Amino acid sequence: MKKLTTVSLKLILWLSLSIAATTQSAFAQDSALGLSAGSIEHAISLRDTAMQGSMAYDIVESLTTEVGPRLAGTEAEARARDWAVAKLSALGFENVRVEPFTIPGWERGTESAELLAPYPQPLSLTTLGGSVATPDAGIEADVVFFPTLTDLEAAAAGSLNGKIAFVSHAMQKTQNGSSYGFHGRLRRSGASIAASKGAIAILIRSIGTDSHRMPHTGSMRYDPEVKKIPAAALSNPDADQLERIHARGKTMRVSLNVQPTFTGESTTGNVIVDIRGTEAPEEVVIIGGHLDSWDLGTGAIDDGAGVAIATAAAKLILDNGRRPKRSIRLILWGAEEVGLLGGFAYLERHKKDLENQIIGTESDFGAGKIWQLNSQVSEEAQPLVNKMAELLAPIGIAPGSSDSPGAGPDLTPLVRAGMPSLRLNQDGNDYFDLHHTADDTLDKINPHDLDQNVAAFAVFAWLAADTDLRFKTD
Missing domain, CATH: 3.50.30.30 (Glucose Oxidase; domain 1)
Structure with a gap:
């Protein structure tokens, strides 16, 4: 009995030392990537939670059912903005706001x-x-x-x-x-x-x-x-x-x-909300999708799915309680389909704080699973992007190019102005079967594919916002 007790104590000691070493190693890894303690484990938790089921499908179902098609500059797009403000507020986000701008109106006859x-x-x-x-x-x-x-x-x-x-x-x-x-x-x-x-x-x-x-x-x-x-x-x-x-x-x-008719100057806008950072709240990591759509279908694939993916990822982070160092900014863009006008309006409004637009990505390529991660970031930040790729590999996402500028259409003006970029590439084999047609409707969306997208967006947004590393190249 005494011998068994000694063995048990040794086993307990060994396990304690092993756990301590593992924990110390994890903390060291977090620190080397400019992250707060436990940040990587938190990203894993966000990923796994999303894969068990997110609210993305419910969000796109709500948008396409309650609003439907949302042609830029029309009353329908205005209803989409109202829907977005109400939805984000109901989900518990604070300081939901619209940054308005005007566009030339056009409607199909x-x-x-x-x-x-x-x-x-x-x-x-x-x-x-x-x-x-x-x-x-x-x-x-x-x-x-x-x-x-x-x-x-x-x-x-x-x-x-x-x-x-x-x-x-x-x-x-x-x-x-x-x-x-x-x-x-x-x-x-x-x-x-x-x-x-x-x-x-x-x-x-x-x-x-x-x-x-x-x-x-x-x-x-x-x-x-x-x-x-x-x-x-x-x-x-x-x-x-x-x-x-x-x-x-x-x-x-x-x-x-x-x-068709030209309807004169019309008001539209970007709907914006932040999950405020704890150490550098003025610095923002951007995720989003565009609210407007063409008028033939109901804009489920392009881009209700993107709105839902980005919103569900932000909601997952919001509900998890822990806050990153930088702010995570969710932008539901207006007037993308008529020339990325929401992206240009945002750049014009925020050009004085361009340095605080740290990095971003957008979901605007349908509702298929993400299969690849591409980026263009500094040498300093590349190890963190590599870690993102490592965490996303278990859900079927492979690392791609590390010299591939582009973060999604609405972010094009910011990327051209120097903002670092990362793109989570979705499988688009069937995307252009539906794109800009009357066939762009909710029944084309697989809810489980949306969950995988939410998992990837949550991992990216969390780690990019919780690091001290700079993504911008010199």
């Missing part, structure tokens, strides 16, 4: 098109955001086919006088959406390029990857030196149809009638 010859049939299309209208009676003209935007650019000046240009290069699926930038130029700039050749309107193949008769809208811009012409996107099956007719050597004639 009636829209229709018909192939008149050689094979009469209706066409499925939608007006591009910011487009001018056709005359009230519409227009009727022959169509000139271009396989790519490059082919349109090569057309001679005057060669499209009185014609409708149709450009049909097709976007392909990628996990990270990397083809969007290239193909999106057609939507953004195609109208002015076509007008410079004499066209009276432009039709484009939708910038999307689905095979449904659901055209994709999106913002476009006019060259101020070129006459403005109407611009619309055909669904992918309708674009295929016109390609087949062109391949038969037939001349196509189309009638087009789109009646």
